[in-house]
Amino acid sequence: MKRILPPLLFGLIGAAILVALGTWQLQRLDWKRGILSEIETTISGPAQPLPTLISPAEQKYQPVELTGTIADDALFVLVSAKRIGAGWRVISPFTTTEGRTLLLDRGFIPVAQKAAPARPEPVTITGNLHWPDDRNSSTPDNDVAKNTWFARDINQMSEVLKTEPLLVIARSMTPPDPGLTLMPVDTAGIPNDHMQYAITWFSLAVVWLLMTGAFLWRRSKED
Template identity: 65%
Template structure:
């Protein structure tokens, strides 16, 4: 018994820690799914008026319906879209019927379409407010002179297009722009790897128990020998 006491203790302790980590990740998964469900509910909710006082934490993803005119000038943000490749997210200025100027993310166009004229004039637009966090430590600095942006920096874009620092991500425009595909906000870009982490911890616990079993078996065989 003394010979297998150490592997029993180490095996139980290690497996317990790994199982606890897996269970914790499952709890995190339930928490993240709840948050994603809340965000999806907000995204699909009824349109609200453009806010006068801006509160990004409370108004993120808020649906809006705008009528007014979209202007020709566009800022081009370099992106890569799955199954489509490299291209541009186009951010333009939008003048509402009551005279407010805001930013509108029209959507995606292929990388070779940068010089294609953009649709302008009166439109009805459905979309969501957003404060994107595109910039990381490895993101290059924007090059406004070449109209090449690497992040949707709302403050700099608003200054460039003389708008309020308020961005609407278009979900639908009427009439549509034939050269631009809307990229509505959704939860697909929000990381949710907790299930993968949980499975990893549970598999490690199984391997740990297997190795503990082998250790005990060898210890008993050694005793018999």
């Protein structure tokens, strides 16, 4: 019994730790679902006026409805759309009827169609304020000279297009923007892998117990 007790305790304690980690991931899953639900509620909420004081933490995903015109300039951000392939997000200056000029994410065009005409006639935009986090350690620097962007760096884009550092991602446009496919903001790009992590920890706990049982069985045979 003295020979069995240490590995038995080691196996049970190890399995308990793994189960605890899996349970913690399930708790994180509930927390993340709550966060995603709040974001979705915000995204689809009633339109609010454009803020005069910018606070990304408080205004991210804020719904807005704007009427104005789209200028001729456009920046092109290289992206990939599901079931479509490579293409560009088109970012243009949008001047509201109140005289404010900001960045407008007009949507997606195929990679071979690097053009986006101006919209001098009034258009009404329903969309969301956003401060996207497109950049990571492997993201190339934006090639401003060739108008090839790899991340929606709002400050840099606003400097190039001479706009306020505000980005609205269009959810709808009236009349529609010919040739562009809207890419509205949603929660699809926000990772929520806690269920996979929980399954991994619980699976490791089962394997740990099986290995402990096999070890104890072999030791009992030796005795």
